Amino acid sequence: MPHIPLIAGNWKMHGLSQAVSEALAIDAAARQSSARIALFPPATLLHRLSQALAEAGSSIITGGQDCHCEADGAFTGDVSAEMLKDAGAGMVILGHSERRHGHGEPCALVAKKVLGALRVGLEPVICIGETLEERLAGETHAVLNRQLRASLPEELTGQVFHVAYEPVWAIGTGHIPTDEQVVDAMVLVKSYLEERFHGQVTPHVLYGGSVKPDNAAHLLTLDGVGGLLVGGASLKAADFNRIIAAAG
Numbered sequence: 001m002p003h004i005p006l007i008a009g010n011w012k013m014h015g016l017s018q019a020v021s022e023a024l025a026i027d028a029a030a031r032q033s034s035a036r037i038a039l040f041p042p043a044t045l046l047h048r049l050s051q052a053l054a055e056a057g058s059s060i061i062t063g064g065q066d067c068h069c070e071a072d073g074a075f076t077g078d079v080s081a082e083m084l085k086d087a088g089a090g091m092v093i094l095g096h097s098e099r100r101h102g103h104g105e106p107c108a109l110v111a112k113k114v115l116g117a118l119r120v121g122l123e124p125v126i127c128i129g130e131t132l133e134e135r136l137a138g139e140t141h142a143v144l145n146r147q148l149r150a151s152l153p154e155e156l157t158g159q160v161f162h163v164a165y166e167p168v169w170a171i172g173t174g175h176i177p178t179d180e181q182v183v184d185a186m187v188l189v190k191s192y193l194e195e196r197f198h199g200q201v202t203p204h205v206l207y208g209g210s211v212k213p214d215n216a217a218h219l220l221t222l223d224g225v226g227g228l229l230v231g232g233a234s235l236k237a238a239d240f241n242r243i244i245a246a247a248g
């Protein structure tokens, strides 16, 4: 593992104002942990949550769940990397499967968004992952290589960023890949990056998909897993704090 682990909570479209107190309860566990902790609330909560955590002296990093590739303009409903940064973000999730599949986002667009994030110094968390059909058809390696090739712009050289391997069939389903499947994906990502960037990048490679308090410690022992991207189990401090504790 190149760095201390990154434990990230993606709240997706969950959370009203009260969720700020949940973040402060997560901060209590984060203070006991040597891991880097990040929370990705919905855009409506980003500023409030970033501010509350900063006022509490927290080291939790906040982030957006997506961004537009342009800085500003006539893009109704979109939020730019500049706006996320202005709201207190230090990171942004890009290419999540719920964007790729739910909003038809192609890899080329993800790559443009990554440039947007780099423009303002946000650390991108770039998600990749195969569907169940693709895995059953034996296409996992081809899909992951294609997503890496087309979603990662050359400009990532020398930059801080993260790659999250989230098999689509493991997201929100309770189905966890086998240890071998996770390690296989980690090896693929590392060798892809090595071949293309020749040691000029050292991202955390995260695993995401049905991470729970009971499987987090084990997942973190798997070769190459540099952290976890957690959905449902990051919404309640009671659960997420156990995952943070598992990271040590």
Ligand SMILES: O=C(CO)COP(=O)(O)O
Pocket (backbone or CB within 6 Å): 010, 096, 166, 170, 171, 172, 173, 174, 208, 209, 210, 211, 229, 230, 231, 232, 233
């Ligand atoms: O999509 C995810 C995180 O980005 C994973 O979600 P779950 O942890 O709810 O499976």
